Amino acid sequence: MSEAATCEIDLPILRERDVRLWIRREDELFPGLSGNKYRKLKYNIREMQRGGHQTLLTFGGAFSNHIHAVAAAGRQFGFRAIGVIRGDELAVSPLNPTLADARDAGMHLHFVSRRDYARRQSPEYLQELLGQFGPAYLLPEGGTNPAAVRGCAEILGEADAGFDRVCCPVGTGGTLAGLAAAAVPGQQVRGYASLKASGLEASLRDWIPGKHWTLSGEFHFGGYARIDARLVRFINDFRTETGVPLDPVYTGKMLYGILEETRRGQFQPGTRILAIHTGGLQGIRGMNLKLGKKGLPLLQL
Incomplete structure (x- = not known):
């Protein structure tokens, strides 16, 4: 299996805040088993x-x-x-x-x-x-289990030591745990919860060691697989502006969170961020069925 491609994202808000953002395209690795x-x-x-x-x-x-x-x-x-x-x-x-x-x-x-x-x-x-x-x-x-965490740790390699922050979506926490295990000293790992779970961070701290990782519970949009017109517009606009498709359950929420935190000035000027695209694009078809029934705009395919 070849390594996932990594592309830099160029958006006005990133230039304005002097923050650099790359996306690791794990979604392109293996047909049907992406991310x-x-x-x-x-x-x-x-x-x-x-x-x-x-x-x-x-x-x-x-x-x-x-x-x-x-x-x-x-x-x-x-x-x-x-x-x-x-x-x-x-x-x-x-x-x-x-x-x-x-x-x-x-x-x-x-x-x-x-x-x-x-x-x-x-x-x-x-x-x-x-x-x-x-x-x-x-x-x-x-x-998610110890074997899964071991696999997720392989997302990061020696060439990634120059990133200040590594970001990923969080469901059960296995990917976050793997990244936290592989991070180099001084590198911060940040997860973005895709579900509404008040005790999630506390439960993750029971089995993910270290103080070099954090979890955002702000950008779940109401819960697991929940989505609204605002997130649909963001995902569609992001694809138009960057060429990178996002899924609505995980990576869409993570990128929304990263860019919103960038707008708020939560990252120091010069920060280098690596965001992990964990796949899930196949779910857009089913999500569009739900959106259509609610009369909401659809995600681009």
């Missing part, structure tokens, strides 16, 4: 194979990039993929593009009630699932 999803799966797939498992079972919501990526990996690497999907009502509804892609890639979609989905970390519930589907390598929601 941090490939990084998270890389060592998990090796662990699964080392353990002799032929099946990987994991969890996600209806618009989960993780579910989409695991399905693509199952087809690519030849293992059986099972996705436990939140919302049993989805079993009798037309599949959105994310779930349709997962099904077409060969993933078995197992729809469960929200009550059962809330038990996804319970050992008893996991045993129930293994009893139903047979032996499997279990991967948590979002794919």
